[in-house]
Amino acid sequence: MNSLILDPDLPEAHRRAMAAHPELLPPDPQRPAWGGRTVGDVPAALALSALWAFLPLVLASAQHGRRRMLVAGAALLQAAVLAVWIRYGLTTFFLVCLAVQGVAAVVLLALAGESPVAGYGRRHHGRYVHASMLEPLDAALLRRTVDATDIVLRSPIDRDGLLDSIANRVTLPRQAWEIAETLTELTRLRREQDQARSGRVTERISTVLASQEEALTVATRALARRISALEEYALRTEEAEAVYAEWRTLQDLAEDGDAYRELLSRTVRDQLAAGEVGQLTERARHLEESLRDSVEQARLVGLTLLTREG
Incomplete structure (x- = not known):
């Protein structure tokens, strides 16, 4: 059981998210540098972006829950890059995949860092008390x-x-x-x-x-x-x-x-x-x-x- 008490006047959606994941609430109200991103996020983003560029359908199918919209979008992307390969050859296919990888890497880095719950915790600092505090x-x-x-x-x-x-x-x-x-x-x-x-x-x-x-x-x-x-x-x-x-x-x-x-x-x-x-x-x-x-x-x-x- 989570030893957490929240201000009852907090927005209900924020209260539910914070109560469900108290371990993500930050001890410090100051926002970390780079939004909580670390040096390790860069190679991780590059590795995943390569998969999104060359094998998007395989990566999307392996995601937890296999969301239909994600798989459908990955299938379209996979079909598009394969069509480029067939129509324009391997060199063009490789260049297109590199461009997709670059865009994917930027998106993944933007999504990395603090979770929304941590953001709620910083915004509502002083309006929740955990036993660890x-x-x-x-x-x-x-x-x-x-x-x-x-x-x-x-x-x-x-x-x-x-x-x-x-x-x-x-x-x-x-x-x-x-x-x-x-x-x-x-x-x-x-x-x-x-x-x-x-x-x-x-x-x-x-x-x-x-x-x-x-x-x-x-x-x-x-x-x-x-x-x-x-x-x-x-x-x-x-x-x-x-x-x-x-x-x-x-x-x-x-x-x-x-x-x-x-x-x-x-x-x-x-x-x-x-x-x-x-x-x-x-x-x-x-x-x-x-x-x-x-x-x-x-x-x-x-x-x-x-x-x-x-």
């Missing part, structure tokens, strides 16, 4: 936040609207982002303290640092309590989810009641068949009541969490 203690708290939030948002009872009054899809990402922002500030202050301690520490500096460290400890504990509340909500949601899964199974079984009644009536009295199916229906009713109680407990924990944070 934090001190170990703060990174652990971030992972707990991500885990608890994901449990709720991926839960079938939230997906099916049983917790819709809490507006989890809007509320939880914002709460997670607030926690991530606080963790970022805690990490910044911890690093400042470490830097101050690396120099000459006088008695007065030591006193100030001790006071600041106490403030950091208090703030960390308060934030940990907030994260614990999220985890309590996630735990209640998981408990309700287990009951919900059992209830849905029994509902499916109850829908087959007519088939079982007919089956039983063939071998025993109709009264026994009705009794058996009736017991199944009664179990489903009791479980439905249990599900209602479990979901209500989860909702109450979530509402308490929102009231406490509000």
Whole structure:
């Protein structure tokens, strides 16, 4: 699971791309020289451009997924260079392929460098927090936040609207982002303290640092309590989810009641068949009541969490 929290106000397309590939997000907001291209990109581009010039159909067919438009374009290019060979001879064919190779090399070098996700990361620097950006203690708290939030948002009872009054899809990402922002500030202050301690520490500096460290400890504990509340909500949601899964199974079984009644009536009295199916229906009713109680407990924990944070 990716220990990444994004600003919920980011463009949705950017959010999805960044969440899918957090490993591509850059640690530095400064754009690298040459757009992230390296010396190794030049020979790689030349090698691929040669293949595009002389054997475009073979190269396109080997691409992952074999996109139809790519293969079709490569087939046309392959037919064109072969037609040049047949019509004008080997020398002209070779010169045309060199020209195609030159154009392909320029295009491949233009496409090399940073991925779009890295570009989003630089554009939105400061609007995402990854565990690798934090001190170990703060990174652990971030992972707990991500885990608890994901449990709720991926839960079938939230997906099916049983917790819709809490507006989890809007509320939880914002709460997670607030926690991530606080963790970022805690990490910044911890690093400042470490830097101050690396120099000459006088008695007065030591006193100030001790006071600041106490403030950091208090703030960390308060934030940990907030994260614990999220985890309590996630735990209640998981408990309700287990009951919900059992209830849905029994509902499916109850829908087959007519088939079982007919089956039983063939071998025993109709009264026994009705009794058996009736017991199944009664179990489903009791479980439905249990599900209602479990979901209500989860909702109450979530509402308490929102009231406490509000």
